Amino acid sequence: MPDLQHTTSTFTGLGTSAARFAARLGSGREQGSPDPENGNDPAYAHRPWGDGSASPLYCPLPERIDDTLAQEVDRRLALWARDCGFSAEEAEQLGQAEFGRLVVLAHPDCDDPDRLLISARLNAAWWAADDLYADDTALGAVPAELPQRLALAMAAMDPLPTAGSFSDELDEALGGDKVLVALRSGMEHLAGYGTPAQFQRVCYSTFAMFVSWTAYGAWKHNDRTPPAWEYLAARQHDSFYTSMTLIDVLGGYELDSNLFYEPEVRGAAILAGTASVLVNDLFSVTKDLADENPPCNMVLQVAADRECSVPEAVEAVVELHNGLVRDFQDVYRKTRFVPSPQLRRFMRGLRAWMGGGFEWHSTSPRYRTPS
Numbered sequence: 001m002p003d004l005q006h007t008t009s010t011f012t013g014l015g016t017s018a019a020r021f022a023a024r025l026g027s028g029r030e031q032g033s034p035d036p037e038n039g040n041d042p043a044y045a046h047r048p049w050g051d052g053s054a055s056p057l058y059c060p061l062p063e064r065i066d067d068t069l070a071q072e073v074d075r076r077l078a079l080w081a082r083d084c085g086f087s088a089e090e091a092e093q094l095g096q097a098e099f100g101r102l103v104v105l106a107h108p109d110c111d112d113p114d115r116l117l118i119s120a121r122l123n124a125a126w127w128a129a130d131d132l133y134a135d136d137t138a139l140g141a142v143p144a145e146l147p148q149r150l151a152l153a154m155a156a157m158d159p160l161p162t163a164g165s166f167s168d169e170l171d172e173a174l175g176g177d178k179v180l181v182a183l184r185s186g187m188e189h190l191a192g193y194g195t196p197a198q199f200q201r202v203c204y205s206t207f208a209m210f211v212s213w214t215a216y217g218a219w220k221h222n223d224r225t226p227p228a229w230e231y232l233a234a235r236q237h238d239s240f241y242t243s244m245t246l247i248d249v250l251g252g253y254e255l256d257s258n259l260f261y262e263p264e265v266r267g268a269a270i271l272a273g274t275a276s277v278l279v280n281d282l283f284s285v286t287k288d289l290a291d292e293n294p295p296c297n298m299v300l301q302v303a304a305d306r307e308c309s310v311p312e313a314v315e316a317v318v319e320l321h322n323g324l325v326r327d328f329q330d331v332y333r334k335t336r337f338v339p340s341p342q343l344r345r346f347m348r349g350l351r352a353w354m355g356g357g358f359e360w361h362s363t364s365p366r367y368r369t370p371s
């Protein structure tokens with residue numbers, strides 16, 4: 001990494017997005033209280049969540065809320081889902097989850113609906129694979145079939161060179177499964193905007209995520225409850241880090257691979273991805289508990305490990321989350337002095353993703369539960 005003590009470089013900023021952000025920060029106090037421990041950074045707040053009974057989550061504020069743009073991305077996403085082979089009902093369910101709204105919240109430096117669709121399509125395809133292959137028995141998920149399905153998912157995302165007549169059968173398989181069609185189509189859309197390095201970074205973060213899914217499948221198959229530490233290790237590669245690999249593509253720039261993978265930057269991205277996915281686990285507890293065979297969830301693993309109540313485990317996960325966000329904040333501060341506008345912009349993108357992710361979980365019908 002370039003010398004962190006180097007004097008601050010000139011950063012050209014984000015134009016109208018930055019102005020919008022400044023305006024939102026002015027009104028951010030309504031959404032939670034600041035954190036004196038961290039110098040009251042106005043980009044973050046203690047944000048109430050759920051029914052308000054648990055401690056607040058320390059989290060960045062969303063930089064942009066644009067319902068008109070979100071509806072447009074969701075409209076295009078539903079059309080695309082139909083083209084991939086999802087039924088009208090499934091496309092409607094996808095619309096109800098509002099993945100378009102998620103990406104509009106998470107990528108505030110992108111105003112172009114077609115570019116936003118890169119992230120909307122891939123996130124929708126990942127979620128579809130997660131629900132249909134890994135999590136939801138009613139939707140056809142079978143733990144013993146998961147590894148071979150994921151091997152085909154890799155082939156769908158990262159096209160293989162032709163291998164004689166074997167390729168014909170592969171192509172037939174890839175075209176006959178809506179999840180595989182969606183994954184391929186999402187990657188083709190990405191290829192139209194991203195560089196080869198950006199394309200491959202999305203592939204390999206997804207493939208690491210798939211390995212974690214096979215661990216969950218094996219635990220389920222063997223009727224084993226993993227300890228919280230082991231689940232968390234798997235979850236750290238099965239997180240919104242994967243979604244965050246698209247931040248610079250949507251922003252229309254490229255963070256050079258050696259900076260992207262520089263240990264401190266990668267660490268910050270993993271922290272942001274893990275913090276965001278812990279938000280997902282916290283918001284999913286009620287939904288997961290309602291499942292007769294609950295999926296792994298950090299709250300439930302902690303409750304099992306410590307033999308404590310769910311509210312007590314929630315508190316432990318909130319504390320873990322808040323610590324990860326503060327660790328991210330420390331790295332963020334250091335990287336402000338690195339003379340790379342792309343890195344500064346990417347770090348801000350990570351922060352924005354966390355803020356947008358929290359906002360989406362707070363409002364998406366997917367996590368709305370009867371009080």
Ligand SMILES: CC(C)=CCC/C(C)=C(/C)COP(=O)(O)OP(=O)(O)O
Nearest residue numbers: 126127130238239240242243280284
């Ligand atoms: C990157 C991405 C969107 C992958 C899907 C897997 C993932 C990181 C999730 C957040 C899904 O986890 P989970 O199954 O717990 O999510 P739901 O609670 O079902 O939304």
